[in-house]
Amino acid sequence: MSDCLFCKILDGDIPADIVFESETAIAFRDINPRAPTHVLIIPRKHIATLNDISVEDEAIVGSLYSAARLIAAEEGIAEEGYRAVMNCNAAAGQTVFHIHLHLLGGRALGWPPG
Numbered sequence: 001m002s003d004c005l006f007c008k009i010l011d012g013d014i015p016a017d018i019v020f021e022s023e024t025a026i027a028f029r030d031i032n033p034r035a036p037t038h039v040l041i042i043p044r045k046h047i048a049t050l051n052d053i054s055v056e057d058e059a060i061v062g063s064l065y066s067a068a069r070l071i072a073a074e075e076g077i078a079e080e081g082y083r084a085v086m087n088c089n090a091a092a093g094q095t096v097f098h099i100h101l102h103l104l105g106g107r108a109l110g111w112p113p114g
C-alpha cells in the first residue's frame with residue numbers, strides 16, 4: 001500500500017527505531033510514547049483494521065503476540081505487567097490503518113482505558 005505510513009516504515013522509506021524483526025512482523029518505538037515502553041508491533045502484510053483480518057491471517061496475528069512476549073521480556077516489563085492492545089476504527093482511536101499491537105508498559109496502566 002503506497003499511501004500507508006506503516007508500509008513506508010516496512011519499506012525503509014520512513015525511519016523508525018526498530019526493536020524487533022521476524023519473517024511476519026516488525027516492531028518499532030511509538031513516535032509519541034504514552035508509557036516508558038510503547039512499542040508498535042505490525043505485520044509485514046498490509047491489513048487495514050482488525051475487521052479485515054481473515055482466517056488465513058491467524059498465524060500472522062498470532063506472531064504479533066509472540067513478538068509482544070519477546071519484546072516485553074527484552075524491555076524488562078514481563079513480570080511487572082504490560083498491555084498489548086489493538087484499536088479498531090474511529091471510536092477506539094485508530095489513526096493508522098495498518099493493524100498494530102500497542103505494547104505498553106513500565107508504569108501502572110489504568111483499566112478500563114478512557
Ligand code: 5GP
Nearest residue numbers: 016028029030031032087093094095096097
Ligand atoms: P492508533 O491510534 O492507530 O492505534 O496508533 C497509531 C500510533 O502510531 C500512535 O500511537 C502514533 O503515535 C504512532 N505513530 C504515528 N505516526 C508515527 C510515525 O511516523 N512513526 C512512529 N514510530 N509512530 C507513529
Ligand code: ZN
Nearest residue numbers: 004007046098
Ligand atoms: Zn500498510
